[in-house]
Amino acid sequence: MNSIFVPTFKKGSSSLSFRLLHNFRTMGTITAKAIVYPGYGEPEDVLETHSYEIPSPEALKNDEVLVKTLACPLNPSDINQIQGVYPSRPPISQTSLPGLTKPVAVCGNEGVFRVLGTGPGVTSLKPGDWCIPSKVNYGTWRSHAISAEAEFLRIPNDIPLKQAATMAVNTSSAYLMLTQFEKLQKGDWFIQNGGNSQVGRCAIQIAKSLGINSISIVRDRPELQKLIDELTALGATHVITEKQNTSKEFGKTIKGWTAGRPIKLGLNCVGGPNVAGMSRKLGKNAKLVTYGGMSMKPVMLPTSLFIFKNLTAVGFWITEMTKKDPELREKVINKVLELIKENALADINCTLNKVEPEKLTDLEFTDAFKQALCDSKSNGKQLITFE
Ligand SMILES: NC(=O)c1ccc[n+]([C@@H]2O[C@H](COP(=O)([O-])OP(=O)(O)OC[C@H]3O[C@@H](n4cnc5c(N)ncnc54)[C@H](OP(=O)(O)O)[C@@H]3O)[C@@H](O)[C@H]2O)c1
Structure with a gap:
């Protein structure tokens, strides 16, 4: 026995x-x-x-x-x-x-x-x-x-239960992408597409807990305002549609929001024209991190961003990152557990x-x-x- x-x-x-x-x-x-x-x-x-x-x-x-x-x-x-x-x-x-x-x-x-x-x-x-x-x-x-x-x-x-079942991939990925590529300070900005994905929702909340502002791009839908309200309640600073993302005119509104502060980090899980529009909003020397390809389209980036803005485009894969550094997996799980304990992450x-x-x-x-x-x-x- x-x-x-x-x-x-x-x-x-x-x-x-x-x-x-x-x-x-x-x-x-x-x-x-x-x-x-x-x-x-x-x-x-x-x-x-x-x-x-x-x-x-x-x-x-x-x-x-x-x-x-x-x-x-x-x-x-x-x-x-x-x-x-x-x-x-x-x-x-x-x-x-x-x-x-x-x-x-x-x-x-x-x-x-x-x-x-x-x-x-x-x-x-x-x-x-x-x-x-x-x-x-x-x-x-x-x-x-x-x-x-x-x-x-x-x-x-x-x-x-839902947090426990999903913390190892999506929540951990959001935390790693916000912290491993750019040293974002309180008041800094990042932009992401797939804002309504689980990773996107986690990124919104983790950014908020770190004092970082977010712009999240979501697909248009019949009850768009409901989604915007939901993401705002999670801590999103601004939520925009794919149409606004690709509009030149709307770029000025975003510049107004950030008050000239450069957007230092972009998180991409969509690809296609969406990522081109998103990357145009990034500041000089910014990083674009691609972690998914939900549109099944290639990552399309304007040449000028590399030449005139020194954009760096990199990929993220949690499997590889945590395989290379096994202690990091445990560290990030502990960090996520802290955030859950502090009620920084909604269910x-x-x-x-x-x-x-x-x-x-x-x-x-x-x-x-x-x-x-x-x-x-x-x-x-x-x-x-x-x-
Ligand atoms: N690289 C890594 O280590 C890593 C780690 C975790 C996740 N991921 C990847 O991250 C992505 C999101 O994962 P998740 O579990 O958070 O996903 P999820 O919760 O299932 O959400 C998927 C999201 O993709 C959006 N979407 C689907 N098709 C689209 C399209 N054609 N154009 C634009 N948006 C589209 C959906 O938008 P709606 O809200 O409008 O339906 C939804 O917000 C996946 O590609 C996943 O494989 C990668």
């Missing part, structure tokens, strides 16, 4: 540890489900469910940790991994899950787990703790997992899709993810939750 379930039980409380112990005693083993793909392609064609038995916590080896997934987001890069067009991908292998009859990869790069049990040698995690994958490409679209302790990073278990704007694996067939489990992926195309960020 693994003793870790018992010590945290307090008499008279409905302690989580007690409930976990009880659940395991009554359930025996758990049937876990994972969304996998045996080859690259469009998600609707290649995704399938692999079901497998998770042993009871008593059977965990020395450094093993058994976790239950609480929530995992469906990010654009997850889709690119499934399509086989994202440079960093989990291997399609036969060994990543028990009971496989063919090589597969498990989908999902980020998410938050709750610890259900630990092997006797585990020191950094105990049942009831929350954790996130310590490295990229963990394969988070699954109900349960067992991995070595080093595969997980403990986080507080009293922060909003994430996304839809929760509750999935109960034990009540679903494999086909239904796969369909739940496919439906959420489909919704993410037109209804914003989707998260799968498992309770």
Whole structure:
């Protein structure tokens, strides 16, 4: 019997540890489900469910940790991994899950787990703790997992679930892009497109907490003012449309806002003519950081900006940055946790899709993810939750 379930039980409380112990005693083993793909392609064609038995916590080896997934987001890069067009991908292998009859990869790069049990040698995690994958490409679209302790990073278990599930990619990216490329001071300005993306929303809020002003470009829509009000409430200094972004006339309005202060940093996740218009608003010696290509168009930049304004255009990829400097991943996670604690980050704007694996067939489990992926195309960020 693994003793870790018992010590945290307090008499008279409905302690989580007690409930976990009880659940395991009554359930025996758990049937876990994972969304996998045996080859690259469009998600609707290649995704399938692999079901497998998770042993009871008593059977965990020395450094093993058994976790239950609480929530995992469906990010654009997850889709690119499934399509086989994202440079960093989990291997399609036969060994990543028990009971496989063919090589597969498990989908999902980020998410938050709750610890259900630990092997006797585990020191950094105990049942009831929350954790996130310590490295990229963990394969988070699954109900349960067992991995070595080093595969997980403990986080507080009293922060909003949506924040916890998305902090490792989007929030961390926004923080890194605002702090690693330009030494922005209080009162400085940055401009970004994709202002309504999760990264964009995080950048608005992080900038505000650092005293940095923002101009966010968003796509026009029927209820534009509602979105502008929402982003302004998050701390956006100004929100403009793509049409205003490409208008020469509107450039003067922006100069008025910044009172002649140069805009030092541009964050681009769209490309095409949008990024050309945005870059024209940058000051001399500014940096343009490209981190996404949502319009599927190339990054178009006027030649004059390089010659007369000494523009520097660079790329950002959190995977590479944190791979090169693993300590940075932990540092930025801690920074993001501080911001969450200070209430500097509003809860994430996304839809929760509750999935109960034990009540679903494999086909239904796969369909739940496919439906959420489909919704993410037109209804914003989707998260799968498992309770
Ligand atoms: N390089 C990195 O390390 C890194 C890290 C994190 C994210 N990313 C990338 O950052 C981007 C945003 O990610 P996210 O998770 O924050 O996205 P998200 O929340 O799913 O939002 C996507 C955004 O893209 C906008 N969009 C979609 N198609 C567009 C188009 N044709 N023209 C202009 N805007 C368009 C949407 O605008 P509406 O609001 O109008 O629908 C929405 O705001 C993605 O490309 C992602 O891969 C990169």
